Amino acid sequence: MFCDDIWQRTSDLMRAIHEHPFVTALGDGSLDRDTFVFYMVQDARYLEAFAKALAAASVRAGDSADAAFWAQSAHTALVAERELHSGYIDELGDAAKGIATSPTCLAYSSFLQATALSEPYPVIAAAVLPCFWIYQDVGTALLAKAGDDPAHPYAKWISTYSDPEFAASVERAKAITDRLAAAASPDTREAMAQAYGRAAAYEWMFWDSAWRREGWPTAEWLAP
Ligand SMILES: Cc1ncc(CN)c(N)n1
Numbered sequence: 001m002f003c004d005d006i007w008q009r010t011s012d013l014m015r016a017i018h019e020h021p022f023v024t025a026l027g028d029g030s031l032d033r034d035t036f037v038f039y040m041v042q043d044a045r046y047l048e049a050f051a052k053a054l055a056a057a058s059v060r061a062g063d064s065a066d067a068a069f070w071a072q073s074a075h076t077a078l079v080a081e082r083e084l085h086s087g088y089i090d091e092l093g094d095a096a097k098g099i100a101t102s103p104t105c106l107a108y109s110s111f112l113q114a115t116a117l118s119e120p121y122p123v124i125a126a127a128v129l130p131c132f133w134i135y136q137d138v139g140t141a142l143l144a145k146a147g148d149d150p151a152h153p154y155a156k157w158i159s160t161y162s163d164p165e166f167a168a169s170v171e172r173a174k175a176i177t178d179r180l181a182a183a184a185s186p187d188t189r190e191a192m193a194q195a196y197g198r199a200a201a202y203e204w205m206f207w208d209s210a211w212r213r214e215g216w217p218t219a220e221w222l223a224p
Pocket residue numbers: 043046047077081130131132135203206
């Protein structure tokens with residue numbers, strides 16, 4: 001199956017994600033608050049692009065149940081996930097507005113939007129899959145380590161991505177992607193694997209860019 005294969009092929013990257021200092025500090029609660037807010041600001045912007053890619057998948061889906069799933073997921077990204085973000089971002093108030101969109105956030109968002117606009121439907125499905133699956137994998141691992149402690153500073157983040165309802169949506173996205181891959185030509189299947197791998201790499205880069213609070217190296221000459 002496509003998903004089993006790709007999970008195997010990206011296992012080194014998954015280990016690096018789980019071991020990244022941003023992720024381990026998120027899990028043990030030691031993550032600096034401003035670093036987390038920087039991440040949340042970037043993520044709120046990223047989610048708009050992600051939701052557009054999901055909406056494109058809905059438009060392109062041949063099957064109406066799949067179309068409804070992608071449209072529902074776009075709604076979840078824009079409403080439920082962003083609600084989680086605004087709770088954390090409100091703490092920073094106007095200062096959040098001054099945080100420039102990072103190069104990595106822009107690159108990942110642009111990749112998803114370009115894929116949504118110009119690639120076949122199965123490739124769009126593969127490109128958005130890491131956004132579901134990797135977050136559920138990380139959320140579940142952090143819950144196992146941190147436990148269900150409401151006093152944990154990032155409890156809401158952990159419970160959002162370890163939620164069984166979110167896990168069900170991941171299973172659905174995987175099932176759709178597996179079905180599309182099974183019916184795809186070898187070239188399309190390879191393009192799906194490339195798109196999945198690229199998005200998974202961007203997932204690591206997104207944590208890393210937040211950890212470094214990545215800015216534009218050109219900022220001293222041109223405001224980003
Ligand atoms: C970068 C990123 N990737 C995935 C997710 C989970 N939808 C997220 N909120 N942000």
